[in-house]
Amino acid sequence: xxxxxxxxxxxxxWGLLIITPLYFMFDLISRNDPPPITHPGFFYGFVGLGLAxxxxxxxxxxxxxxYRPLMIPxxxxxxxxxxxxxxxxxxGRMHPSDMVFACTDLLLGALFVIAYLKTPPRPA
Numbered sequence: 001x002x003x004x005x006x007x008x009x010x011x012x013x014w015g016l017l018i019i020t021p022l023y024f025m026f027d028l029i030s031r032n033d034p035p036p037i038t039h040p041g042f043f044y045g046f047v048g049l050g051l052a053x054x055x056x057x058x059x060x061x062x063x064x065x066x067y068r069p070l071m072i073p074x075x076x077x078x079x080x081x082x083x084x085x086x087x088x089x090x091x092g093r094m095h096p097s098d099m100v101f102a103c104t105d106l107l108l109g110a111l112f113v114i115a116y117l118k119t120p121p122r123p124a
Contacts, residue, residue, distance in 0.1 A: 004064035012057035078109030
């Protein structure tokens with residue numbers, strides 16, 4: 001369980017550090033990476049959803065056995081973003097530099113799988 005605690009603490013803290021600044025970067029992203037964002041509700045919704053998951057990772061880190069079932073949707077969160085960015089880069093719809101964040105999420109997703117397998121189910 002120590003492995004799961006470490007992995008989920010790192011994931012949660014990393015995510016908070018990376019995602020929180022997005023709340024203040026709406027205009028900057030629109031200027032530096034055209035076209036401008038045209039649906040701010042989707043943008044801020046994504047940021048809020050991302051932050052909510054980081055809090056969930058911190059909960060899992062506090063008691064991996066108790067929150068082991070939440071590790072499954074946590075894997076989906078990591079793999080869905082990572083895979084989407086890989087596909088979009090291959091299609092030429094995103095910059096190759098965006099692969100840094102995709103690969104980070106894919107690595108964390110793989111570590112979540114290992115954490116899930118190493119964490120024993122909580123006794124009923």
